[in-house]
Amino acid sequence: MDLRIDPTDAVPIYAQVVDQIKALIASRALRPGDPMPSVRELAVNLRINRNTASKAYQTLEAEGILASRQGQGTVVAEGGAPWSHEERVRRLERSLDRSIVEAYHLEIPFDEMPPILEERLKRFTPDDNRDKKEDPA
Amino acid sequence: MDLRIDPTDAVPIYAQVVDQIKALIASRALRPGDPMPSVRELAVNLRINRNTASKAYQTLEAEGILASRQGQGTVVAEGGAPWSHEERVRRLERSLDRSIVEAYHLEIPFDEMPPILEERLKRFTPDDNRDKKEDPA
Amino acid sequence: MDLRIDPTDAVPIYAQVVDQIKALIASRALRPGDPMPSVRELAVNLRINRNTASKAYQTLEAEGILASRQGQGTVVAEGGAPWSHEERVRRLERSLDRSIVEAYHLEIPFDEMPPILEERLKRFTPDDNRDKKEDPA
Amino acid sequence: MDLRIDPTDAVPIYAQVVDQIKALIASRALRPGDPMPSVRELAVNLRINRNTASKAYQTLEAEGILASRQGQGTVVAEGGAPWSHEERVRRLERSLDRSIVEAYHLEIPFDEMPPILEERLKRFTPDDNRDKKEDPA
DNA sequence: GTGGTCTAGACCACG
DNA sequence: GTGGTCTAGACCACG
Numbered sequence: 001m002d003l004r005i006d007p008t009d010a011v012p013i014y015a016q017v018v019d020q021i022k023a024l025i026a027s028r029a030l031r032p033g034d035p036m037p038s039v040r041e042l043a044v045n046l047r048i049n050r051n052t053a054s055k056a057y058q059t060l061e062a063e064g065i066l067a068s069r070q071g072q073g074t075v076v077a078e079g080g081a082p083w084s085h086e087e088r089v090r091r092l093e094r095s096l097d098r099s100i101v102e103a104y105h106l107e108i109p110f111d112e113m114p115p116i117l118e119e120r121l122k123r124f125t126p127d128d129n130r131d132k133k134e135d136p137a
Numbered sequence: 138m139d140l141r142i143d144p145t146d147a148v149p150i151y152a153q154v155v156d157q158i159k160a161l162i163a164s165r166a167l168r169p170g171d172p173m174p175s176v177r178e179l180a181v182n183l184r185i186n187r188n189t190a191s192k193a194y195q196t197l198e199a200e201g202i203l204a205s206r207q208g209q210g211t212v213v214a215e216g217g218a219p220w221s222h223e224e225r226v227r228r229l230e231r232s233l234d235r236s237i238v239e240a241y242h243l244e245i246p247f248d249e250m251p252p253i254l255e256e257r258l259k260r261f262t263p264d265d266n267r268d269k270k271e272d273p274a
Numbered sequence: 275m276d277l278r279i280d281p282t283d284a285v286p287i288y289a290q291v292v293d294q295i296k297a298l299i300a301s302r303a304l305r306p307g308d309p310m311p312s313v314r315e316l317a318v319n320l321r322i323n324r325n326t327a328s329k330a331y332q333t334l335e336a337e338g339i340l341a342s343r344q345g346q347g348t349v350v351a352e353g354g355a356p357w358s359h360e361e362r363v364r365r366l367e368r369s370l371d372r373s374i375v376e377a378y379h380l381e382i383p384f385d386e387m388p389p390i391l392e393e394r395l396k397r398f399t400p401d402d403n404r405d406k407k408e409d410p411a
Numbered sequence: 412m413d414l415r416i417d418p419t420d421a422v423p424i425y426a427q428v429v430d431q432i433k434a435l436i437a438s439r440a441l442r443p444g445d446p447m448p449s450v451r452e453l454a455v456n457l458r459i460n461r462n463t464a465s466k467a468y469q470t471l472e473a474e475g476i477l478a479s480r481q482g483q484g485t486v487v488a489e490g491g492a493p494w495s496h497e498e499r500v501r502r503l504e505r506s507l508d509r510s511i512v513e514a515y516h517l518e519i520p521f522d523e524m525p526p527i528l529e530e531r532l533k534r535f536t537p538d539d540n541r542d543k544k545e546d547p548a
Numbered sequence: 549g550t551g552g553t554c555t556a557g558a559c560c561a562c563g
Numbered sequence: 564g565t566g567g568t569c570t571a572g573a574c575c576a577c578g
Binding site for chain 3 (some may be wrong): 564565566567576
Protein backbone atom coordinates (compact mmCIF):
# COMPACT_ATOMS: atom_id res chain seq x y z
CA MET A 1 0.00 0.00 0.00
CA ASP A 2 2.12 2.80 -1.30
CA LEU A 3 0.02 5.90 -0.60
CA ARG A 4 1.42 9.39 -0.53
CA ILE A 5 -0.41 11.86 1.68
CA ASP A 6 0.23 15.57 1.41
CA PRO A 7 -1.08 17.17 4.58
CA THR A 8 -0.74 20.66 3.08
CA ASP A 9 -2.96 19.77 0.12
CA ALA A 10 -6.36 21.45 0.12
CA VAL A 11 -7.94 18.03 -0.51
CA PRO A 12 -8.88 16.48 2.84
CA ILE A 13 -6.63 13.65 3.93
CA TYR A 14 -9.42 11.07 3.98
CA ALA A 15 -10.28 12.01 0.40
CA GLN A 16 -6.67 11.66 -0.68
CA VAL A 17 -6.70 8.14 0.75
CA VAL A 18 -9.97 7.35 -1.04
CA ASP A 19 -8.70 8.67 -4.38
CA GLN A 20 -5.43 6.80 -4.21
CA ILE A 21 -6.99 3.50 -3.23
CA LYS A 22 -9.42 3.85 -6.14
CA ALA A 23 -6.45 4.56 -8.42
CA LEU A 24 -4.55 1.51 -7.15
CA ILE A 25 -7.57 -0.65 -7.89
CA ALA A 26 -8.05 0.89 -11.34
CA SER A 27 -4.41 0.12 -12.19
CA ARG A 28 -4.85 -3.48 -10.91
CA ALA A 29 -2.26 -2.96 -8.19
CA LEU A 30 -5.14 -4.05 -5.98
CA ARG A 31 -7.61 -6.67 -7.21
CA PRO A 32 -11.00 -7.90 -6.06
CA GLY A 33 -10.59 -10.10 -2.98
CA ASP A 34 -7.22 -8.61 -2.01
CA PRO A 35 -7.02 -7.93 1.73
CA MET A 36 -6.65 -4.34 2.84
CA PRO A 37 -4.60 -3.31 5.86
CA SER A 38 -6.63 -2.72 9.00
CA VAL A 39 -7.71 0.80 9.85
CA ARG A 40 -5.16 0.80 12.64
CA GLU A 41 -2.31 -0.36 10.40
CA LEU A 42 -3.18 2.13 7.71
CA ALA A 43 -3.27 4.96 10.24
CA VAL A 44 0.14 4.04 11.61
CA ASN A 45 1.73 3.60 8.18
CA LEU A 46 0.45 6.89 6.82
CA ARG A 47 0.84 8.67 10.15
CA ILE A 48 -2.71 9.89 10.06
CA ASN A 49 -5.46 9.89 12.64
CA ARG A 50 -7.28 6.57 13.05
CA ASN A 51 -10.61 8.37 12.58
CA THR A 52 -9.33 9.69 9.26
CA ALA A 53 -8.37 6.23 8.05
CA SER A 54 -11.72 4.92 9.23
CA LYS A 55 -13.60 7.62 7.34
CA ALA A 56 -11.73 6.73 4.14
CA TYR A 57 -12.70 3.05 4.47
CA GLN A 58 -16.29 3.94 5.27
CA THR A 59 -16.48 6.12 2.19
CA LEU A 60 -15.08 3.37 -0.02
CA GLU A 61 -17.48 0.84 1.50
CA ALA A 62 -20.42 3.16 0.84
CA GLU A 63 -19.32 3.29 -2.81
CA GLY A 64 -19.15 -0.51 -2.93
CA ILE A 65 -15.41 -0.49 -3.58
CA LEU A 66 -14.31 -2.13 -0.34
CA ALA A 67 -16.15 -4.76 1.69
CA SER A 68 -15.57 -5.52 5.34
CA ARG A 69 -16.61 -8.82 6.82
CA GLN A 70 -17.13 -9.47 10.50
CA GLY A 71 -13.86 -10.46 12.06
CA GLN A 72 -12.27 -10.98 8.65
CA GLY A 73 -11.02 -7.49 7.95
CA THR A 74 -11.55 -5.45 4.83
CA VAL A 75 -11.06 -6.59 1.24
CA VAL A 76 -11.36 -5.14 -2.23
CA ALA A 77 -14.94 -5.76 -3.37
CA GLU A 78 -16.01 -7.62 -6.50
CA GLY A 79 -17.16 -4.95 -8.97
CA GLY A 80 -20.83 -4.40 -9.28
CA ALA A 81 -21.53 -0.68 -9.79
CA PRO A 82 -25.11 -0.06 -8.71
CA TRP A 83 -26.07 2.15 -11.67
CA SER A 84 -27.56 1.46 -15.06
CA HIS A 85 -25.27 1.44 -18.07
CA GLU A 86 -26.82 4.72 -19.20
CA GLU A 87 -26.15 6.36 -15.83
CA ARG A 88 -22.60 5.06 -15.73
CA VAL A 89 -21.82 6.47 -19.18
CA ARG A 90 -23.36 9.78 -18.16
CA ARG A 91 -21.06 9.97 -15.15
CA LEU A 92 -18.01 9.27 -17.25
CA GLU A 93 -19.06 11.90 -19.76
CA ARG A 94 -19.33 14.46 -16.98
CA SER A 95 -15.83 13.56 -15.87
CA LEU A 96 -14.43 13.86 -19.40
CA ASP A 97 -16.23 17.17 -19.87
CA ARG A 98 -14.34 18.48 -16.86
CA SER A 99 -11.07 17.48 -18.52
CA ILE A 100 -12.10 19.19 -21.75
CA VAL A 101 -12.90 22.44 -19.93
CA GLU A 102 -9.56 22.16 -18.17
CA ALA A 103 -7.72 21.59 -21.47
CA TYR A 104 -9.34 24.67 -22.96
CA HIS A 105 -8.23 26.90 -20.10
CA LEU A 106 -4.78 25.32 -20.13
CA GLU A 107 -4.61 26.25 -23.81
CA ILE A 108 -3.97 22.69 -24.92
CA PRO A 109 -5.57 22.17 -28.34
CA PHE A 110 -8.47 19.74 -28.30
CA ASP A 111 -6.88 17.50 -30.91
CA GLU A 112 -3.98 16.84 -28.57
CA MET A 113 -6.31 15.31 -26.01
CA PRO A 114 -6.98 11.86 -27.57
CA PRO A 115 -3.28 10.95 -27.86
CA ILE A 116 -2.67 12.10 -24.29
CA LEU A 117 -5.60 9.97 -23.13
CA GLU A 118 -4.24 6.93 -24.98
CA GLU A 119 -0.87 7.42 -23.39
CA ARG A 120 -2.36 7.67 -19.89
CA LEU A 121 -4.54 4.62 -20.47
CA LYS A 122 -1.39 2.58 -21.16
CA ARG A 123 -0.11 3.48 -17.70
CA PHE A 124 -3.20 1.88 -16.19
CA THR A 125 -2.61 -1.35 -18.10
CA PRO A 126 1.17 -1.60 -17.65
CA ASP A 127 1.61 -5.03 -19.14
CA ASP A 128 -1.09 -6.44 -21.36
CA ASN A 129 0.18 -10.00 -21.24
CA ARG A 130 0.72 -10.60 -17.56
CA ASP A 131 -1.73 -12.88 -15.73
CA LYS A 132 -4.79 -10.93 -14.73
CA LYS A 133 -8.46 -11.36 -14.17
CA GLU A 134 -10.42 -10.28 -17.16
CA ASP A 135 -12.10 -6.91 -17.15
CA PRO A 136 -15.25 -7.26 -15.03
CA ALA A 137 -17.33 -5.08 -17.38
CA MET B 138 -25.89 33.40 -18.67
CA ASP B 139 -27.74 30.20 -17.99
CA LEU B 140 -26.25 28.91 -14.76
CA ARG B 141 -27.84 26.31 -12.53
CA ILE B 142 -26.98 26.41 -8.86
CA ASP B 143 -27.77 23.60 -6.48
CA PRO B 144 -27.47 24.92 -2.92
CA THR B 145 -27.69 21.38 -1.54
CA ASP B 146 -24.67 20.21 -3.55
CA ALA B 147 -21.50 19.46 -1.59
CA VAL B 148 -19.64 21.74 -4.02
CA PRO B 149 -19.72 25.30 -2.65
CA ILE B 150 -22.00 27.70 -4.51
CA TYR B 151 -19.18 30.00 -5.57
CA ALA B 152 -17.30 26.99 -6.97
CA GLN B 153 -20.35 25.88 -8.93
CA VAL B 154 -20.48 29.33 -10.49
CA VAL B 155 -16.76 29.17 -11.26
CA ASP B 156 -17.01 25.74 -12.89
CA GLN B 157 -19.99 26.65 -15.02
CA ILE B 158 -18.50 29.90 -16.25
CA LYS B 159 -15.31 28.05 -17.18
CA ALA B 160 -17.44 25.55 -19.10
CA LEU B 161 -19.32 28.31 -20.94
CA ILE B 162 -16.01 29.83 -22.00
CA ALA B 163 -14.60 26.46 -23.07
CA SER B 164 -17.65 25.88 -25.26
CA ARG B 165 -17.27 29.37 -26.75
CA ALA B 166 -20.66 30.45 -25.40
CA LEU B 167 -18.56 33.19 -23.83
CA ARG B 168 -15.60 34.64 -25.67
CA PRO B 169 -12.66 36.87 -24.73
CA GLY B 170 -13.84 40.45 -24.35
CA ASP B 171 -17.46 39.52 -23.71
CA PRO B 172 -18.98 41.49 -20.84
CA MET B 173 -20.12 39.50 -17.83
CA PRO B 174 -23.22 40.39 -15.84
CA SER B 175 -22.43 42.63 -12.89
CA VAL B 176 -21.89 41.04 -9.50
CA ARG B 177 -25.23 42.46 -8.39
CA GLU B 178 -27.10 41.16 -11.45
CA LEU B 179 -25.58 37.71 -11.14
CA ALA B 180 -26.48 37.58 -7.45
CA VAL B 181 -30.09 38.52 -8.14
CA ASN B 182 -30.44 36.08 -11.04
CA LEU B 183 -28.98 33.14 -9.15
CA ARG B 184 -30.60 34.20 -5.88
CA ILE B 185 -27.31 34.09 -4.08
CA ASN B 186 -25.60 36.66 -1.92
CA ARG B 187 -23.66 39.44 -3.58
CA ASN B 188 -20.52 38.41 -1.69
CA THR B 189 -20.83 34.88 -3.00
CA ALA B 190 -21.10 36.12 -6.58
CA SER B 191 -18.15 38.41 -5.95
CA LYS B 192 -16.07 35.52 -4.62
CA ALA B 193 -16.75 33.54 -7.79
CA TYR B 194 -15.60 36.44 -9.97
CA GLN B 195 -12.54 37.05 -7.82
CA THR B 196 -11.59 33.40 -8.04
CA LEU B 197 -11.88 33.47 -11.81
CA GLU B 198 -9.87 36.68 -11.91
CA ALA B 199 -7.10 35.10 -9.84
CA GLU B 200 -6.98 32.32 -12.44
CA GLY B 201 -6.70 34.90 -15.22
CA ILE B 202 -10.03 33.88 -16.74
CA LEU B 203 -12.01 37.05 -16.02
CA ALA B 204 -10.81 40.63 -15.68
CA SER B 205 -12.62 43.03 -13.37
CA ARG B 206 -12.26 46.76 -12.91
CA GLN B 207 -13.76 48.92 -10.22
CA GLY B 208 -16.56 50.94 -11.71
CA GLN B 209 -16.29 49.24 -15.07
CA GLY B 210 -17.61 45.76 -14.70
CA THR B 211 -16.14 42.39 -15.55
CA VAL B 212 -15.19 40.86 -18.89
CA VAL B 213 -13.87 37.55 -20.18
CA ALA B 214 -10.05 37.83 -20.23
CA GLU B 215 -7.80 37.19 -23.23
CA GLY B 216 -6.21 33.76 -22.68
CA GLY B 217 -2.71 33.53 -21.30
CA ALA B 218 -2.31 30.67 -18.80
CA PRO B 219 0.57 31.58 -16.48
CA TRP B 220 2.16 28.13 -16.42
CA SER B 221 4.83 26.46 -18.49
CA HIS B 222 3.77 24.05 -21.23
CA GLU B 223 5.13 21.17 -19.18
CA GLU B 224 3.09 22.18 -16.14
CA ARG B 225 -0.04 22.62 -18.24
CA VAL B 226 0.24 19.14 -19.76
CA ARG B 227 0.84 17.69 -16.29
CA ARG B 228 -2.36 19.27 -15.05
CA LEU B 229 -4.34 17.87 -17.95
CA GLU B 230 -2.87 14.41 -17.40
CA ARG B 231 -3.94 14.51 -13.77
CA SER B 232 -7.44 15.39 -14.88
CA LEU B 233 -7.56 12.57 -17.43
CA ASP B 234 -6.19 10.13 -14.87
CA ARG B 235 -9.15 10.96 -12.67
CA SER B 236 -11.47 10.11 -15.56
CA ILE B 237 -9.68 6.82 -16.14
CA VAL B 238 -10.01 5.81 -12.49
CA GLU B 239 -13.66 6.77 -12.66
CA ALA B 240 -14.20 4.70 -15.80
CA TYR B 241 -12.68 1.67 -14.16
CA HIS B 242 -14.97 1.89 -11.13
CA LEU B 243 -17.94 2.56 -13.40
CA GLU B 244 -16.97 -0.67 -15.18
CA ILE B 245 -16.67 1.00 -18.53
CA PRO B 246 -13.93 -0.78 -20.52
CA PHE B 247 -10.91 1.42 -21.20
CA ASP B 248 -11.19 0.99 -24.96
CA GLU B 249 -14.58 2.67 -24.89
CA MET B 250 -13.09 5.86 -23.49
CA PRO B 251 -11.44 7.36 -26.62
CA PRO B 252 -14.65 7.27 -28.70
CA ILE B 253 -16.59 8.83 -25.82
CA LEU B 254 -13.95 11.55 -25.51
CA GLU B 255 -14.14 12.24 -29.26
CA GLU B 256 -17.90 12.53 -29.06
CA ARG B 257 -17.74 14.96 -26.11
CA LEU B 258 -15.06 17.05 -27.84
CA LYS B 259 -17.45 17.59 -30.74
CA ARG B 260 -19.93 19.18 -28.36
CA PHE B 261 -17.33 21.74 -27.39
CA THR B 262 -16.61 22.66 -31.01
CA PRO B 263 -20.18 22.73 -32.31
CA ASP B 264 -19.31 23.95 -35.80
CA ASP B 265 -16.28 26.03 -36.57
CA ASN B 266 -17.87 27.64 -39.57
CA ARG B 267 -21.25 28.43 -38.11
CA ASP B 268 -22.36 32.04 -38.11
CA LYS B 269 -20.76 33.81 -35.20
CA LYS B 270 -20.72 37.41 -34.11
CA GLU B 271 -17.62 39.17 -35.29
CA ASP B 272 -15.26 40.55 -32.70
CA PRO B 273 -16.79 43.85 -31.54
CA ALA B 274 -13.33 45.39 -30.93
CA MET C 275 3.11 37.84 15.76
CA ASP C 276 3.60 41.54 16.20
CA LEU C 277 1.45 43.07 13.48
CA ARG C 278 0.33 46.68 13.40
CA ILE C 279 -2.89 47.46 11.61
CA ASP C 280 -3.96 50.96 10.71
CA PRO C 281 -7.66 50.91 9.86
CA THR C 282 -7.45 54.46 8.47
CA ASP C 283 -4.76 53.50 5.94
CA ALA C 284 -5.79 53.44 2.29
CA VAL C 285 -4.33 49.94 2.08
CA PRO C 286 -7.07 47.42 2.97
CA ILE C 287 -6.69 45.75 6.33
CA TYR C 288 -6.34 42.28 4.87
CA ALA C 289 -3.56 43.54 2.57
CA GLN C 290 -1.73 45.10 5.51
CA VAL C 291 -1.81 41.74 7.21
CA VAL C 292 -0.55 40.05 4.04
CA ASP C 293 2.32 42.50 3.59
CA GLN C 294 3.46 42.28 7.17
CA ILE C 295 3.39 38.50 7.27
CA LYS C 296 5.43 38.41 4.06
CA ALA C 297 7.92 40.78 5.69
CA LEU C 298 8.16 38.62 8.83
CA ILE C 299 8.91 35.59 6.68
CA ALA C 300 11.47 37.48 4.59
CA SER C 301 13.28 38.53 7.77
CA ARG C 302 13.21 34.93 9.03
CA ALA C 303 11.11 35.88 12.04
CA LEU C 304 8.81 33.20 10.61
CA ARG C 305 10.25 30.11 8.96
CA PRO C 306 8.83 27.33 6.78
CA GLY C 307 6.84 24.93 8.93
CA ASP C 308 6.20 27.44 11.71
CA PRO C 309 2.58 27.39 12.89
CA MET C 310 0.58 30.56 12.39
CA PRO C 311 -2.00 31.76 14.89
CA SER C 312 -5.49 30.52 14.09
CA VAL C 313 -7.78 32.76 12.11
CA ARG C 314 -9.82 33.33 15.26
CA GLU C 315 -6.79 34.21 17.39
CA LEU C 316 -5.43 36.58 14.78
CA ALA C 317 -8.79 38.28 14.49
CA VAL C 318 -9.04 38.79 18.24
CA ASN C 319 -5.47 40.02 18.58
CA LEU C 320 -5.74 42.52 15.75
CA ARG C 321 -9.33 43.40 16.61
CA ILE C 322 -10.48 42.70 13.10
CA ASN C 323 -13.27 40.51 11.80
CA ARG C 324 -12.66 36.81 11.45
CA ASN C 325 -13.53 37.01 7.76
CA THR C 326 -10.90 39.68 7.22
CA ALA C 327 -8.25 37.57 8.91
CA SER C 328 -9.40 34.61 6.84
CA LYS C 329 -9.10 36.61 3.63
CA ALA C 330 -5.52 37.52 4.49
CA TYR C 331 -4.61 33.86 5.06
CA GLN C 332 -6.40 32.78 1.90
CA THR C 333 -4.54 35.38 -0.12
CA LEU C 334 -1.22 34.18 1.25
CA GLU C 335 -2.21 30.61 0.54
CA ALA C 336 -3.06 31.47 -3.07
CA GLU C 337 0.47 32.89 -3.36
CA GLY C 338 1.90 29.67 -1.96
CA ILE C 339 3.27 31.43 1.14
CA LEU C 340 1.04 29.82 3.74
CA ALA C 341 -0.60 26.39 3.78
CA SER C 342 -3.94 25.89 5.55
CA ARG C 343 -5.86 22.75 6.31
CA GLN C 344 -9.38 22.44 7.62
CA GLY C 345 -9.26 21.43 11.24
CA GLN C 346 -5.49 21.63 11.42
CA GLY C 347 -4.54 25.27 11.31
CA THR C 348 -2.17 27.20 9.12
CA VAL C 349 1.60 26.98 8.72
CA VAL C 350 4.31 28.79 6.80
CA ALA C 351 4.75 26.92 3.50
CA GLU C 352 7.98 25.52 2.09
CA GLY C 353 9.11 27.94 -0.64
CA GLY C 354 8.43 27.13 -4.24
CA ALA C 355 7.49 30.22 -6.28
CA PRO C 356 5.41 29.01 -9.23
CA TRP C 357 7.02 31.30 -11.84
CA SER C 358 9.94 30.90 -14.18
CA HIS C 359 13.27 32.45 -13.23
CA GLU C 360 12.82 35.01 -15.99
CA GLU C 361 9.41 36.02 -14.69
CA ARG C 362 10.69 36.26 -11.14
CA VAL C 363 13.54 38.57 -12.11
CA ARG C 364 11.12 40.69 -14.12
CA ARG C 365 8.92 41.12 -11.07
CA LEU C 366 11.86 42.15 -8.93
CA GLU C 367 13.01 44.64 -11.57
CA ARG C 368 9.58 46.22 -11.60
CA SER C 369 9.73 46.57 -7.85
CA LEU C 370 13.19 48.15 -7.94
CA ASP C 371 12.10 50.49 -10.73
CA ARG C 372 9.39 51.76 -8.41
CA SER C 373 12.03 52.49 -5.78
CA ILE C 374 14.18 54.31 -8.32
CA VAL C 375 11.28 56.52 -9.39
CA GLU C 376 10.54 57.18 -5.74
CA ALA C 377 14.16 58.10 -5.04
CA TYR C 378 14.16 60.58 -7.87
CA HIS C 379 11.06 62.36 -6.63
CA LEU C 380 12.41 62.28 -3.08
CA GLU C 381 15.50 64.01 -4.50
CA ILE C 382 17.84 61.35 -3.26
CA PRO C 383 20.76 61.05 -5.72
CA PHE C 384 20.82 57.72 -7.51
CA ASP C 385 24.35 56.92 -6.34
CA GLU C 386 23.12 56.94 -2.76
CA MET C 387 20.72 54.08 -3.44
CA PRO C 388 23.12 51.10 -3.55
CA PRO C 389 24.60 51.79 -0.10
CA ILE C 390 21.10 52.28 1.35
CA LEU C 391 20.04 48.98 -0.22
CA GLU C 392 23.07 47.21 1.26
CA GLU C 393 22.27 48.62 4.67
CA ARG C 394 18.64 47.48 4.51
CA LEU C 395 19.65 44.03 3.28
CA LYS C 396 21.73 43.59 6.44
CA ARG C 397 18.59 44.09 8.53
CA PHE C 398 16.99 41.14 6.75
CA THR C 399 19.96 38.86 7.46
CA PRO C 400 20.59 39.89 11.06
CA ASP C 401 23.27 37.32 11.74
CA ASP C 402 23.47 33.98 9.99
CA ASN C 403 25.28 32.33 12.87
CA ARG C 404 23.20 33.64 15.72
CA ASP C 405 21.54 31.12 18.00
CA LYS C 406 18.39 29.94 16.34
CA LYS C 407 15.87 27.28 17.16
CA GLU C 408 16.61 24.07 15.36
CA ASP C 409 14.07 22.78 12.90
CA PRO C 410 11.36 21.08 15.01
CA ALA C 411 10.64 18.53 12.26
CA MET D 412 3.75 61.44 -23.85
CA ASP D 413 4.05 57.76 -24.47
CA LEU D 414 1.86 56.24 -21.77
CA ARG D 415 0.49 52.74 -21.89
CA ILE D 416 -2.76 52.16 -20.06
CA ASP D 417 -3.98 48.68 -19.33
CA PRO D 418 -7.68 48.90 -18.54
CA THR D 419 -7.74 45.31 -17.24
CA ASP D 420 -5.00 46.01 -14.72
CA ALA D 421 -6.15 45.99 -11.09
CA VAL D 422 -4.35 49.33 -10.63
CA PRO D 423 -6.85 52.16 -11.24
CA ILE D 424 -6.34 53.99 -14.52
CA TYR D 425 -5.67 57.36 -12.89
CA ALA D 426 -2.97 55.72 -10.75
CA GLN D 427 -1.37 54.15 -13.83
CA VAL D 428 -1.17 57.61 -15.37
CA VAL D 429 0.32 59.05 -12.18
CA ASP D 430 2.94 56.29 -11.92
CA GLN D 431 4.00 56.56 -15.53
CA ILE D 432 4.32 60.33 -15.50
CA LYS D 433 6.45 60.06 -12.37
CA ALA D 434 8.60 57.47 -14.16
CA LEU D 435 8.99 59.68 -17.23
CA ILE D 436 10.17 62.51 -15.02
CA ALA D 437 12.54 60.25 -13.11
CA SER D 438 14.11 59.11 -16.37
CA ARG D 439 14.44 62.74 -17.53
CA ALA D 440 12.12 62.16 -20.48
CA LEU D 441 10.21 65.01 -18.87
CA ARG D 442 12.07 67.83 -17.16
CA PRO D 443 11.10 70.66 -14.83
CA GLY D 444 9.35 73.38 -16.81
CA ASP D 445 8.28 71.07 -19.63
CA PRO D 446 4.67 71.65 -20.66
CA MET D 447 2.20 68.82 -20.12
CA PRO D 448 -0.68 68.07 -22.48
CA SER D 449 -4.01 69.51 -21.38
CA VAL D 450 -6.39 67.27 -19.48
CA ARG D 451 -8.57 67.15 -22.57
CA GLU D 452 -5.69 66.19 -24.88
CA LEU D 453 -4.44 63.54 -22.49
CA ALA D 454 -7.91 62.04 -22.21
CA VAL D 455 -8.30 61.86 -25.98
CA ASN D 456 -4.82 60.41 -26.56
CA LEU D 457 -5.16 57.71 -23.94
CA ARG D 458 -8.85 57.15 -24.66
CA ILE D 459 -9.73 57.56 -21.05
CA ASN D 460 -12.42 59.58 -19.31
CA ARG D 461 -11.64 63.26 -18.87
CA ASN D 462 -12.41 62.98 -15.17
CA THR D 463 -9.81 60.24 -14.92
CA ALA D 464 -7.13 62.35 -16.58
CA SER D 465 -8.10 65.24 -14.34
CA LYS D 466 -7.78 63.13 -11.22
CA ALA D 467 -4.29 62.05 -12.29
CA TYR D 468 -3.16 65.66 -12.71
CA GLN D 469 -4.73 66.67 -9.40
CA THR D 470 -2.91 63.87 -7.64
CA LEU D 471 0.41 64.89 -9.18
CA GLU D 472 -0.18 68.52 -8.27
CA ALA D 473 -0.97 67.56 -4.69
CA GLU D 474 2.39 65.77 -4.61
CA GLY D 475 4.12 68.89 -5.97
CA ILE D 476 5.20 67.09 -9.13
CA LEU D 477 3.12 69.08 -11.59
CA ALA D 478 2.15 72.74 -11.40
CA SER D 479 -0.76 74.33 -13.22
CA ARG D 480 -0.90 78.05 -13.78
CA GLN D 481 -4.01 80.04 -14.58
CA GLY D 482 -4.53 80.03 -18.30
CA GLN D 483 -1.04 78.72 -18.90
CA GLY D 484 -1.67 75.02 -18.69
CA THR D 485 0.22 72.47 -16.66
CA VAL D 486 4.00 72.04 -16.44
CA VAL D 487 6.46 69.78 -14.70
CA ALA D 488 7.27 71.42 -11.34
CA GLU D 489 10.74 72.37 -10.12
CA GLY D 490 11.64 69.74 -7.51
CA GLY D 491 11.25 70.70 -3.90
CA ALA D 492 10.05 67.71 -1.93
CA PRO D 493 8.33 69.04 1.18
CA TRP D 494 9.93 66.59 3.62
CA SER D 495 13.07 66.67 5.71
CA HIS D 496 16.10 64.73 4.51
CA GLU D 497 15.51 62.24 7.29
CA GLU D 498 11.89 61.67 6.26
CA ARG D 499 12.83 61.33 2.60
CA VAL D 500 15.43 58.66 3.36
CA ARG D 501 12.94 56.85 5.56
CA ARG D 502 10.45 56.73 2.68
CA LEU D 503 13.05 55.36 0.31
CA GLU D 504 14.04 52.73 2.85
CA ARG D 505 10.44 51.61 3.13
CA SER D 506 10.28 51.27 -0.64
CA LEU D 507 13.51 49.26 -0.78
CA ASP D 508 12.30 47.06 2.08
CA ARG D 509 9.30 46.18 -0.07
CA SER D 510 11.64 45.10 -2.86
CA ILE D 511 13.69 43.01 -0.43
CA VAL D 512 10.58 41.23 0.83
CA GLU D 513 9.56 40.64 -2.77
CA ALA D 514 12.99 39.26 -3.67
CA TYR D 515 12.82 36.85 -0.75
CA HIS D 516 9.47 35.46 -1.83
CA LEU D 517 10.61 35.33 -5.45
CA GLU D 518 13.54 33.25 -4.23
CA ILE D 519 16.13 35.60 -5.66
CA PRO D 520 19.22 35.55 -3.43
CA PHE D 521 19.81 38.84 -1.63
CA ASP D 522 23.31 39.20 -3.04
CA GLU D 523 21.86 39.33 -6.55
CA MET D 524 19.89 42.44 -5.72
CA PRO D 525 22.66 45.11 -5.79
CA PRO D 526 23.80 44.24 -9.34
CA ILE D 527 20.21 44.21 -10.53
CA LEU D 528 19.66 47.61 -8.92
CA GLU D 529 22.78 48.99 -10.61
CA GLU D 530 21.59 47.71 -13.94
CA ARG D 531 18.15 49.29 -13.53
CA LEU D 532 19.68 52.60 -12.40
CA LYS D 533 21.55 52.77 -15.70
CA ARG D 534 18.25 52.64 -17.54
CA PHE D 535 17.15 55.76 -15.74
CA THR D 536 20.31 57.63 -16.76
CA PRO D 537 20.48 56.44 -20.37
CA ASP D 538 23.37 58.62 -21.45
CA ASP D 539 25.60 60.16 -18.84
CA ASN D 540 27.18 62.67 -21.17
CA ARG D 541 24.20 64.21 -22.90
CA ASP D 542 23.18 67.74 -21.94
CA LYS D 543 21.11 67.69 -18.83
CA LYS D 544 20.28 69.79 -15.82
CA GLU D 545 22.24 68.66 -12.84
CA ASP D 546 20.55 66.55 -10.25
CA PRO D 547 18.39 68.92 -8.17
CA ALA D 548 19.24 67.16 -4.92
C1' DG E 549 -23.67 51.82 -11.41
C1' DT E 550 -19.58 49.14 -10.81
C1' DG E 551 -16.43 46.12 -8.00
C1' DG E 552 -13.93 45.94 -3.30
C1' DT E 553 -13.83 45.82 1.68
C1' DC E 554 -15.49 45.04 6.20
C1' DT E 555 -18.42 43.54 10.01
C1' DA E 556 -21.57 40.39 12.56
C1' DG E 557 -23.29 36.22 12.95
C1' DA E 558 -24.52 31.48 11.48
C1' DC E 559 -23.53 26.79 10.05
C1' DC E 560 -20.60 23.06 8.24
C1' DA E 561 -16.53 19.70 7.34
C1' DC E 562 -12.33 17.89 9.15
C1' DG E 563 -9.62 15.41 12.44
C1' DG F 564 -10.85 23.77 17.84
C1' DT F 565 -9.72 24.52 13.09
C1' DG F 566 -10.57 26.67 8.45
C1' DG F 567 -14.39 27.36 4.81
C1' DT F 568 -18.80 29.05 3.25
C1' DC F 569 -22.75 31.90 3.18
C1' DT F 570 -25.91 35.67 4.23
C1' DA F 571 -27.33 40.50 5.28
C1' DG F 572 -26.14 44.88 5.31
C1' DA F 573 -23.01 48.90 5.25
C1' DC F 574 -19.61 51.99 3.23
C1' DC F 575 -16.02 53.30 -0.13
C1' DA F 576 -13.27 54.13 -4.64
C1' DC F 577 -13.57 54.51 -9.53
C1' DG F 578 -15.12 56.57 -13.70
